[in-house]
Amino acid sequence: MNEVLSVFDIIGPRMTGPSSSHTAGAVRLGNAALRLLGKPVSEAYFTLYGSFATTGKGHGTDKALIAGVLGMQPDDSRIRDAYSAAKERDVYVSVDYSDEPCRHPNTAGIRLVAESGEEIQLEGESIGGGRILVVEINGLDIETTFDYPTLIVQHKDEPGVIAEVTHVLAQLKVNIAFMRVFRHGKGDDAYMSIETDTPVTKDMVNIIKSLCHSVIKLFAV
DSSP states (O other), X not given: OOOOOOHHHHHOOOOSSSOIIIIIHHHHHHHHHHHHHOSOEEEEEEEEEHHHHHHHHHHTHHHHHHHHHTTOOTTOGGGGGHHHHHHHTTOEEEEEEOOSOOSSSXXXXXXXXXXXXXXXXXXXXXXXXXXXXXXXXXXXXXXXOOSSOEEEEEEEOOTTHHHHHHHHHHHTTOOEEEXXXXXXXXXXXXXXXXXXXXXXXXXXXXXXXXXXXXXXXXXXX
């Protein structure tokens, strides 16, 4: 069977910078972390691994990640001035270059802290053409690309939760394109990664929270 290629595989994304993996992908990883936090960033901590660590400074990967958590897009000309932008917004930034082994050469760990003290941590990979794969959220292994509108549901690992959430989505006329469930172990907290054909709005998130009592937290990306 012939492989289906996206437009990004053929011509690449619109972006500022020399490399889709080091720039566009890094910005998208920062965007994903920001949207998972759901609030303006007060502190941002980045750890770069593999090729990101060894060649990231030359490619501006650090600037791209910072730009992403500030809400910039891959084609934003302000990416090159990301450190200054963070300083202007009073966002503390820390970048660490690690020599620890990693699964993918273009890997970044991101920890964001909001003014309220809320935190989000993720680890993600820039897999080429500006595409990303998030492989860990708050210490739990997960796999999601955010190619589609995505709902991340943190919930109690108990019977009926998946049916409850998907039933509410059906009532809201939200069609599920892809879905995966991840957990540390039986009875522990777990995550659902639900990719949908249309975005899940804030009003929908509030409805899901009110009707699904086993849900701990929702992230709409």
